[in-house]
Amino acid sequence: MTDQFTSDPTKAAQRMRAGSMVIPLMPWGIAAVLLMVLPFIFTANSAITIMNQMAITIIFALAYNMLLGQGGMLSFGHAVYAGVGGFACVHIMNMDDFFAGIPLPVLPIFGGLMGMGLATIVGSFSTRKAGTVFAMISLGVGELIAACSVIIVAFFGGEEGISGDRTYGMPFFGVEFLQQIEVYYLITAWLLISAALMYLYSRTPLGRMANAVRDNPERAEFLGFSARWVRFFSFVASGFFAGVAGALFAVNYEILTEENLNTTQSGLILLATFLGGVGFFFGPILGAIVFTLVQTVLSLQTELWGFYLGIVFVVTVMFFPGGLAGLIMMHVPAMRLGKLGRLGIPYLKTLGAGAVGCLGGAALIEMTFHLRHASAGDHSMTLYWITFDSHTMLPWIVAIAVTLIGFGVARATAPALAEAWNDANTPDGTPR
Amino acid sequence: MSAALELDGLKKSFGQTEIIRGVDLSIGKGERHAIIGPNGAGKSTLFNLITGRFPQSDGAIRLHGQDLAGKAPFQINRMGLSRSFQITNIFPKMTVFENVRCSLLWSMGYRYNFWSMVGRSRALTNGADQILEQINLTARRDLPAGVLSYAEQRALEIGITIAGGADVIMLDEPTAGMSHSETDYIVDLIRTVTTGKTLVMVEHDMGVVFGLADQISVLVYGEIIATGTPEAVRANPKVQEAYLGEALEAH
Numbered sequence: 001m002t003d004q005f006t007s008d009p010t011k012a013a014q015r016m017r018a019g020s021m022v023i024p025l026m027p028w029g030i031a032a033v034l035l036m037v038l039p040f041i042f043t044a045n046s047a048i049t050i051m052n053q054m055a056i057t058i059i060f061a062l063a064y065n066m067l068l069g070q071g072g073m074l075s076f077g078h079a080v081y082a083g084v085g086g087f088a089c090v091h092i093m094n095m096d097d098f099f100a101g102i103p104l105p106v107l108p109i110f111g112g113l114m115g116m117g118l119a120t121i122v123g124s125f126s127t128r129k130a131g132t133v134f135a136m137i138s139l140g141v142g143e144l145i146a147a148c149s150v151i152i153v154a155f156f157g158g159e160e161g162i163s164g165d166r167t168y169g170m171p172f173f174g175v176e177f178l179q180q181i182e183v184y185y186l187i188t189a190w191l192l193i194s195a196a197l198m199y200l201y202s203r204t205p206l207g208r209m210a211n212a213v214r215d216n217p218e219r220a221e222f223l224g225f226s227a228r229w230v231r232f233f234s235f236v237a238s239g240f241f242a243g244v245a246g247a248l249f250a251v252n253y254e255i256l257t258e259e260n261l262n263t264t265q266s267g268l269i270l271l272a273t274f275l276g277g278v279g280f281f282f283g284p285i286l287g288a289i290v291f292t293l294v295q296t297v298l299s300l301q302t303e304l305w306g307f308y309l310g311i312v313f314v315v316t317v318m319f320f321p322g323g324l325a326g327l328i329m330m331h332v333p334a335m336r337l338g339k340l341g342r343l344g345i346p347y348l349k350t351l352g353a354g355a356v357g358c359l360g361g362a363a364l365i366e367m368t369f370h371l372r373h374a375s376a377g378d379h380s381m382t383l384y385w386i387t388f389d390s391h392t393m394l395p396w397i398v399a400i401a402v403t404l405i406g407f408g409v410a411r412a413t414a415p416a417l418a419e420a421w422n423d424a425n426t427p428d429g430t431p432r
Numbered sequence: 433m434s435a436a437l438e439l440d441g442l443k444k445s446f447g448q449t450e451i452i453r454g455v456d457l458s459i460g461k462g463e464r465h466a467i468i469g470p471n472g473a474g475k476s477t478l479f480n481l482i483t484g485r486f487p488q489s490d491g492a493i494r495l496h497g498q499d500l501a502g503k504a505p506f507q508i509n510r511m512g513l514s515r516s517f518q519i520t521n522i523f524p525k526m527t528v529f530e531n532v533r534c535s536l537l538w539s540m541g542y543r544y545n546f547w548s549m550v551g552r553s554r555a556l557t558n559g560a561d562q563i564l565e566q567i568n569l570t571a572r573r574d575l576p577a578g579v580l581s582y583a584e585q586r587a588l589e590i591g592i593t594i595a596g597g598a599d600v601i602m603l604d605e606p607t608a609g610m611s612h613s614e615t616d617y618i619v620d621l622i623r624t625v626t627t628g629k630t631l632v633m634v635e636h637d638m639g640v641v642f643g644l645a646d647q648i649s650v651l652v653y654g655e656i657i658a659t660g661t662p663e664a665v666r667a668n669p670k671v672q673e674a675y676l677g678e679a680l681e682a683h
């Protein structure tokens with residue numbers, strides 16, 4: 001499930017045809033086992049809440065990447081499909097008789113169909129062109145439907161949104177989903193199913209052509225495929241899985257509001273997906289995990305989490321367009337040469353120092369923020385478990401020194417890291 | 433011999449300028465037809481009109497007797513016409529193998545299929561590998577197409593064009609920029625893969641033209657000034673005057 005764009009599974013499959021499907025299935029097996037045992041490691045209720053949120057975001061990000069990474073379609077309004085799927089599911093929860101007849105784990109199918117239905121309508125005109133036209137239409141439609149939340153109150157519930165109760169569904173083998181942990185397993189089951197289906201989709205003729213159309217729509221047309229229909233089918237499939245994510249949100253939180261489908265939400269999923277890396281199937285998974293951690297854990301530590309996230313995003317776009325997944329896959333050649341270990345120490349030096357510099361910089365930002373925004377007379381602030389007076393010189397001097405020294409060391413050791421990098425990527429015995 | 437491709441009073445203007453100024457041409461089934469002419473004569477534009485890349489301003493194009501007016505490139509391709517481009521036009525980020533496999537999908541009936549795995553189809557894999565063998569790119573199979581050398585990309589361009597099994601093949605300067613040995617190789621390749629098919633080819637290399645073509649048309653300023661067998665065209669005084677003089681003496 002690693003590099004879906006550059007390599008082809010058939011060769012590996014030929015080599016081990018006599019063997020079995022074991023190796024391609026391994027990441028999935030590991031993921032399944034991990035998802036099973038995670039609640040036993042992180043037992044706190046808050047941890048389960050975060051993991052639920054994470055799993056939902058992963059599905060949404062993977063669905064989004066069917067457009068962005070695989071289809072080359074930049075959408076600024078994809079939250080709409082998740083949101084509408086979620087709203088539909090809350091309405092189903094509120095249809096007492098109907099809901100009592102279906103078990104809760106089936107509900108996401110309805111959310112998916114709703115997302116897919118909307119995507120069919122919108123896709124019928126928005127996928128005619130890729131590029132800017134598609135992006136602008138996605139933005140417009142996103143705004144339009146978000147605006148509908150205060151117009152079509154019966155469906156969207158106006159400003160308060162609508163809420164339901166997941167426990168009114170038909171018990172599923174005796175489980176009524178009263179507890180978070182039961183919901184966790186419901187969500188992770190859907191995570192595995194959705195991720196597997198989306199992965200398999202990328203290996204079908206249509207999935208491959210989505211890549212082809214992304215790279216060169218014109219050439220695809222001269223091979224018998226209508227670029228527009230290829231985009232349309234990707235869009236509809238993506239709408240389905242976005243709807244599933246929305247449904248799981250409804251199951252988890254039992255409430256949906258305008259926030260679930262507005263452009264902020266659409267922007268955040270773009271951000272999470274890009275951060276993880278659009279070029280590899282597992283990229284959005286990483287992105288969703290990191291993003292959810294920032295959103296939940298870091299946001300408890302600082303009000304400025306969005307600011308830091310923004311910096312990370314801009315740095316990613318500018319310097320690491322492959323995202324986290326791209327950074328990881330960059331190391332494959334060195335690993336193949338068995339020389340990955342040689343990067344350890346140089347990495348520790350440069351990145352360690354860089355991290356210290358970042359912490360120093362963050363301290364300066366936090367202190368400035370405190371200086372400007374704390375209530376008058378409140379001079380005491382706590383940072384990195386140290387409490388001090390933000391109106392005295394010492395903390396500023398320390399923070400500035402740490403920042404300068406951190407970045408200075410990082411910069412001084414960078415050439416050594418570059419050297420080590422070249423070395424690790426050159427086969428032994430090659431004259432340089 | 434019934435016509436595979438017929439052009440009837442074909443015209444194309446870009447804005448005020450008329451680039452194709454009334455072309456009549458009939459290319460028979462199984463014929464190898466070369467279109468030659470000076471730079472800017474409109475050869476590529478003619479290709480673009482036939483393959484649906486541009487709409488014509490006037491006149492008609494018929495493929496196997498069917499009118500192509502208003503048809504999109506993918507529809508024309510499905511009717512059995514495939515083309516290559518003067519400027520290499522491949523999927524640079526996908527592997528060489530995948531480039532060829534994508535060009536097999538439609539003709540092998542996979543179309544917009546999303547319920548079967550491409551990697552599982554023996555026919556697809558073998559078909560693509562056979563094409564790679566033919567175009568001599570087996571050793572490059574798993575590289576991204578964008579990193580191939582120029583000549584290799586030209587070979588891939590031809591591979592993609594012929595893979596789908598179209599019966600009318602149109603090649604726009606297939607040997608442009610190739611060395612002598614590469615050209616010889618590509619000419620042999622074109623000859624083998626187009627046996628029994630109709631070939632329409634734009635080419636500047638007169639060696640290639642006289643080696644491959646049964647019929648030659650000379651396009652000058654958007655008009656065909658002569659059509660006929662290589663011998664007839666070579667002997668045509670109008671052609672010699674307008675364009676070919678020196679090039680022909682050389683052969």
Ligand SMILES: Nc1ncnc2c1ncn2[C@@H]1O[C@H](COP(=O)(O)OP(=O)(O)OP(=O)(O)O)[C@@H](O)[C@H]1O
Pocket residue numbers: 446451469470471472473474475476477478518
């Ligand atoms: N899309 C377009 N818009 C405007 N003018 C065009 C367009 N395409 C081609 N032309 C013009 O039409 C004329 C013929 O171009 P074309 O590419 O068909 O020539 P050609 O015979 O293929 O030449 P070459 O041997 O250099 O490939 C040129 O003058 C070119 O500038």
Ligand SMILES: [Mg+2]
Pocket residue numbers: 475476477518
């Ligand atoms: Mg040309």
